[in-house]
Amino acid sequence: MRSLLIFGAIALAALCGPALGTEAPKVKLNTTADHSKFKELQAPFGNGPEVTKACLACHTEAAGQIHRTKHWTWEAVNAQTQQKLGKKTILNNYCISIASNQAACTTCHVGYGWKDNQFDFTKQENVDCLVCHDTTGIYKKAPGTGGQVFGKDTELPPGSGNIIKGLDLSKIAQKVGKTSRDTCGACHFFGGGGDGVKHGDLDSSMQAPDKALDVHMDASGLDFTCATCHQTSSHDVPGSRYAPTAKDAKGAFMRGRGEARNLATCVSCHGNDPHKQDARLNQHATKLACQTCHIPNFARGGVPTKMSWDWSTAGQRDAQGKHITRKDAKGHITYESRKGDFVLGEHVKPEYMWFNGTVKYTLLGDKIDKSKQPIQVNHMEGSPDDGKSMIWPMKVFRGKQPFDPVNQTLVTPHTAGNDDTGYWKNLVWDKAIEVGMKDSGAPFSGKVDFVSTEMAWPITHMVAPKEKALACEECHDRTGGRLAGIQGVYIPSRDANVWVDRIGWTLAALAALAMLGHGALRVAGRRKA
Amino acid sequence: MSERIYVFKRFERFWHWAQALLVIGMLVTGFEVHGTYRLLGFRQAVQWHTLGAWSLVALWVFALFWHLTTGEWRHYIPTFDRLLVMARFYGSGIFKGEPHPYKPTSSSKHNPLQRLTYLLLAAVVGPLIWGSGALYLFYGSWTAWGLTGFSLQGVATVHTAGAFLMLAFLITHVYMITTGPSLLSQLKAMVTGWEEMHEG
Numbered sequence: 001m002r003s004l005l006i007f008g009a010i011a012l013a014a015l016c017g018p019a020l021g022t023e024a025p026k027v028k029l030n031t032t033a034d035h036s037k038f039k040e041l042q043a044p045f046g047n048g049p050e051v052t053k054a055c056l057a058c059h060t061e062a063a064g065q066i067h068r069t070k071h072w073t074w075e076a077v078n079a080q081t082q083q084k085l086g087k088k089t090i091l092n093n094y095c096i097s098i099a100s101n102q103a104a105c106t107t108c109h110v111g112y113g114w115k116d117n118q119f120d121f122t123k124q125e126n127v128d129c130l131v132c133h134d135t136t137g138i139y140k141k142a143p144g145t146g147g148q149v150f151g152k153d154t155e156l157p158p159g160s161g162n163i164i165k166g167l168d169l170s171k172i173a174q175k176v177g178k179t180s181r182d183t184c185g186a187c188h189f190f191g192g193g194g195d196g197v198k199h200g201d202l203d204s205s206m207q208a209p210d211k212a213l214d215v216h217m218d219a220s221g222l223d224f225t226c227a228t229c230h231q232t233s234s235h236d237v238p239g240s241r242y243a244p245t246a247k248d249a250k251g252a253f254m255r256g257r258g259e260a261r262n263l264a265t266c267v268s269c270h271g272n273d274p275h276k277q278d279a280r281l282n283q284h285a286t287k288l289a290c291q292t293c294h295i296p297n298f299a300r301g302g303v304p305t306k307m308s309w310d311w312s313t314a315g316q317r318d319a320q321g322k323h324i325t326r327k328d329a330k331g332h333i334t335y336e337s338r339k340g341d342f343v344l345g346e347h348v349k350p351e352y353m354w355f356n357g358t359v360k361y362t363l364l365g366d367k368i369d370k371s372k373q374p375i376q377v378n379h380m381e382g383s384p385d386d387g388k389s390m391i392w393p394m395k396v397f398r399g400k401q402p403f404d405p406v407n408q409t410l411v412t413p414h415t416a417g418n419d420d421t422g423y424w425k426n427l428v429w430d431k432a433i434e435v436g437m438k439d440s441g442a443p444f445s446g447k448v449d450f451v452s453t454e455m456a457w458p459i460t461h462m463v464a465p466k467e468k469a470l471a472c473e474e475c476h477d478r479t480g481g482r483l484a485g486i487q488g489v490y491i492p493s494r495d496a497n498v499w500v501d502r503i504g505w506t507l508a509a510l511a512a513l514a515m516l517g518h519g520a521l522r523v524a525g526r527r528k529a
Numbered sequence: 530m531s532e533r534i535y536v537f538k539r540f541e542r543f544w545h546w547a548q549a550l551l552v553i554g555m556l557v558t559g560f561e562v563h564g565t566y567r568l569l570g571f572r573q574a575v576q577w578h579t580l581g582a583w584s585l586v587a588l589w590v591f592a593l594f595w596h597l598t599t600g601e602w603r604h605y606i607p608t609f610d611r612l613l614v615m616a617r618f619y620g621s622g623i624f625k626g627e628p629h630p631y632k633p634t635s636s637s638k639h640n641p642l643q644r645l646t647y648l649l650l651a652a653v654v655g656p657l658i659w660g661s662g663a664l665y666l667f668y669g670s671w672t673a674w675g676l677t678g679f680s681l682q683g684v685a686t687v688h689t690a691g692a693f694l695m696l697a698f699l700i701t702h703v704y705m706i707t708t709g710p711s712l713l714s715q716l717k718a719m720v721t722g723w724e725e726m727h728e729g
Binding site: 278280283471472473477478490492493495503505511514519522524525526 | 562563564575619623624668671672673680685686689693696700707708
């Protein structure tokens with residue numbers, strides 16, 4: 001009996017031993033710090049900046065790193081064109097512009113409280129660490145507040161009856177970790193105001209894609225996160241839509257080479273001769289971006305992307321004077337009074353163009369000429385013979401948007417906002433544009449017209465497995481197929497010297513005719529004989 | 530009673546028919562690559578065309594070896610002797626039922642017109658197709674081999690021109706089979722190797 005007790009005690013000790021000890025668990029973790037053990041993070045937090053202050057107590061330089069990035073400044077100067085770009089400045093043909101709409105748009109800013117032009121970009125505690133480093137999935141910035149979060153239910157604005165649900169910020173802070181498809185995707189999958197709206201190759205289906213959707217991010221395969229390619233250092237995320245790398249001639253990236261280059265290109269891992277079986281494919285890769293063949297279609301994950309947006313039809317009301325919403329058979333919105341008509345697309349074939357990495361924007365002050373529609377909100381430069389261009393797949397987003405026909409400029413309407421000039425509430429253009437243009441510091445004549453615009457978005461995500469890459473016939477076709485309009489390359493099947501064909505077929509026909517004639521004469525001669 | 534002579538040796542017949550098959554295959558797949566029609570699909574057409582090309586190369590290695598070692602290459606030495614007689618026969622005599630003016634022998638099996646045609650085929654059309662074809666095939670390696678100054682367009686155009694010449698030859702050649710003593714006697718000779726020598 002006694003020996004049994006001793007045995008039991010030993011067994012119990014053996015079972016409890018590891019749990020009772022203070023030794024770190026001997027399992028492979030991808031972090032050296034368990035943030036739940038930090039006393040600084042165990043206090044209840046009332047709002048975002050309080051959490052950030054706690055983060056900065058240890059990560060003393062993190063805010064300084066963030067303050068340098070586009071994620072923070074929403075500013076970018078294109079070194080080639082010298083254009084001042086960034087979300088703060090540019091216009092698009094989706095929701096158009098952040099001017100006067102900051103409180104809504106900055107739900108996707110890595111900061112707290114950018115409600116208007118008074119926002120303090122120098123304040124360290126305004127940086128939002130959690131939006132990128134959350135691992136719980138419960139962190140959510142409150143819409144319309146300039147991206148704020150609160151530790152308990154908060155009425156905002158006070159007296160409005162609009163309650164913003166409080167978050168367990170302490171729990172979220174204790175569980176911080178590396179960025180993930182979920183954290184990046186919380187904004188980048190929802191650009192343009194909804195799931196998949198803007199990019200076409202980024203939407204919520206990429207949170208846990210299968211292999212067919214994205215060969216690298218395949219959640220049960222290679223399981224890449226965004227940062228596997230967009231390998232971030234000092235909080236600088238490589239890869240840019242303002243200055244994309246259209247042609248990466250440098251080959252695979254070697255550590256230690258110390259090159260300042262974009263690490264997010266296909267080539268930085270795969271090199272410039274990735275096709276082992278067929279040198280011809282590598283030759284293709286001297287003219288074609290990898291994406292052209294390896295992303296056959298975009299919006300493949302079941303989430304439609306917007307292909308066009310016609311603001312000119314916005315403003316309709318029903319018989320009761322209320323806003324209208326129309327949906328397609330699948331329940332996706334195709335018309336909203338506050339936004340106009342949409343065309344959605346799934347499994348969309350990209351359009352192809354020569355692109356050398358230089359994007360020129362039509363900015364707010366630039367004169368536009370309605371007789372030259374569609375106006376290119378961004379113009380992708382490139383040509384077959386500049387030595388810098390590749391043939392790229394693009395999502396070309398088309399639409400109609402308001403402009404000022406007197407000043408001949410695009411305009412920045414005030415859309416979001418629960419006030420009496422916000423277009424989404426009142427459906428009155430001139431008031432909305434006046435407020436927006438004032439916020440932009442630009443003149444507005446008071447006249448409103450609509451102009452057709454288009455914008456190109458290079459397609460680079462949703463890389464299909466190699467078996468699903470484009471078949472030769474997609475371009476090697478008499479019509480040229482997908483590359484029908486592309487000049488400057490000789491595509492067998494599409495292209496031929498028309499005179500060689502004419503003369504050749506004539507020669508063959510003459511030979512056949514001559515032989516037939518000769519045969520006929522022989523038959524005739526034999527009959528005579 | 531007719532006499533028989535053995536004009537086409539076994540290897541020669543194999544070479545001829547294998548080449549015939551390959552050339553027709555190359556034309557069919559080649560014009561598909563060119564975009565004239567859709568049959569197998571571009572990729573398949575390219576693959577078969579490439580396989581056909583390498584098969585022809587192998588066949589020609591053997592054929593060259595055979596011609597050189599057996600001395601059979603002498604059949605392709607051009608001669609203008611009786612060239613006009615041949616031309617006159619095909620141009621008029623053949624319609625009047627005149628006998629073929631050329632009697633093949635085992636030491637000289639091609640008539641002067643044939644000699645000239647085959648020589649032109651081997652010396653002009655051949656290099657045109659093979660030169661441009663090799664460049665076309667190794668398009669992917671031009672840079673690696675330091676080949677500059679070529680354009681795919683130029684190479685493809687020359688290659689297509691060669692293909693048309695080959696097509697015209699094929700049409701003529703197929704018809705010429707029927708110009709023997711009887712409609713099928715030449716075909717029979719290329720199958721069995723034996724040519725019937727009809728006395729005129």
